[in-house]
Amino acid sequence: MVAAASSARPNAVPLPPHVKRATASQPASTSSISTTHSANAPRHNMQMSSNAVHLRRKRKPETPMKQFTRWLVNNQTGLSANLFALLFLTHMFFPRLRAHTSKFFTLSYRNPATGQYNVGPDDVPFVLFLVVLFTGLRASVMDYVLAPFARSQGLCKQKPVTRFSEQAWLVIVYTVFYPLGVYLYYHSPYFFNMKNLWTHWPGREMPGLLKAYILVQLAFWLQQIIVINIEERRKDHWQMLTHHFITVSLIIGSYRYRHTPVANVILVLMDVSDFFLPLAKCQKYLGYTTICDVTFGLFMLSWFICRHVFFSMICYSVWTQTPNIMPVGCFRGGAAAAGSPLGVPIGANEVSSLTSTVSSILPFLSDDTSNKLAFLLEPLFDSEGAICYNPAVKWAFLSLLLFLELIIIVWFFMIVQVAIRVVSGSGADDTRSDDEGEDEEEEDEEEYEDEHGNVKGRHHATHKVDAAPLEEEVGVEAIDLKGWERRTGVKRQASTTSGVSLPGHSDRKELLGRIGCEKQVD
DSSP: OOSSOGGGOTTSOOOOTTSOOOOTTSOHHHHEEEEEEESSSOOEEEEEOSSOEEEEEOOOOOOHHHHHHHHHHHTHHHHHHHHHHHHHHHHHHOGGGHHHHGGGTSOOOBOTTTSOBOOOTTHHHHHHHHHHHHHHHHHHHIIIIIHHHHHHTTOOSHHHHHHHHHHHHHHHHHHHHHHHHHHHHHTSTTTTOTTHHHHTTTOOOBOHHHHHHHHHHHHHHHHHHHHHHHSOOOTTHHHHHHHHHHHHHHHHHHHHTTOHHHHHHHHHHHHHHHHHHHHHHHHHHTTOHHHHHHHHHHHHHHHIIIIIIIHHHHHHHHHHTHHHHSOSEEEESOTTGGGSTTOEEEOHHHHHHHHHHHHHHSTTSOHHHHHHHHHHHGGGTOTTSOEEESHHHHHHHHHHHHHHHHHHHHHHHHHHHHHHHHHTTSOOOOOSSSOSOSOOOEEEEEEEEOTTSOEEEEEEEEEOOOSOEEEEEEEOTTOOHHHHHHHHOOOOOOOSSOOEEOOSHHHHHHHHOOSSSOOOOO
């Protein structure tokens, strides 16, 4: 007997003419298939042929922006390779353009007399080149190295494989960044001498390795902003986005204001804990829970010491030491101008004319405030322009540092929650950004047909099932279940009955199979 006729139930699956309904003489327990559908889930059209059962899912249309971001994610490697090919072919075959194309892959503003480097707008092409390089490297390493390695270690589902690849990529990056930063710090005059962070100011030139280090870090964080906006969003998307913007602002400000020693120290303090956290996550995904907990303990210790002790010491130094060490005023010119590494001091009248010039470049500054604010922005636009220090400059940097510390404190409370779970035996599991959200999505593999009924291929779909099932039973005389078994690889259990029950979402996964190497339900 039919459990519920399709005419009496709007959401019931329509039956093809060749499929007969079960009758009273055909008990449902021996000659029927029970199919389940969610009342609120996307509706499926079931097509039954002589050799297959197909479920077709109707997806919600994607917005143009979503389609564009999906295209970016799926074509990161190819897009990066094409841009590099275009750049280097132009550099090779158009000699007149080499003066411009070389700026994309070489450091600019080298002083032959000193061997040092200045800063300027020609650094922008180099940073853009690095952003594209990081994009291509990240996508290719994740797809062709890290993801296959994860699968070889037993990770089968797509989500854990992706998460492992993302965290392993960060481990690789910080394995390079952190030793390089420590090397620069160890061979610097400010090694364990915080006062020397400020005595060089406003020296306009820096070693080439230090300049490359700062620009590479800047490009990496810019690329991270792109990543978190084109890939699936995590639970702490806005906190991470705010953190990245503050980090980029501090790197740019310290670079243009000639505070690269401070940038070097802060990046070293941040990189050490940023190395241990993804390493712990990789160990968690691979199932090494004990070593994961140990690594997480090292991460927590390094986080507290570097980000809440040493970083706070730098903030305190900005507040108390810079007024006593850094000369108040504005300086213009090169590093060797007037025989002084500080350059040429600018008087009050020159500052007034200087701010008028800058306010004409930046018309959003009113006449009433231009003399107070415009000099703060000139280092961002003119590499030979004035560099000033006064309480406004001090508080501009200090405010960004303190805001960054505030975000770090909020994250530290989340880290403490993880530590409590570790102590209680639940294991380390970072709550900040490991999941996209609370809703769990399942991936199904579906076959589709052309107009002649031929199976053309498979595609993926995500859906959520959260409503009570609606059930309908139909006859199985015209359905070739052996053909379905051959296609899907799913074996039926031996039973005295001839019916197959499909009561819900979990058994539909058994019917259709899943991507990867997930075990079939027995």
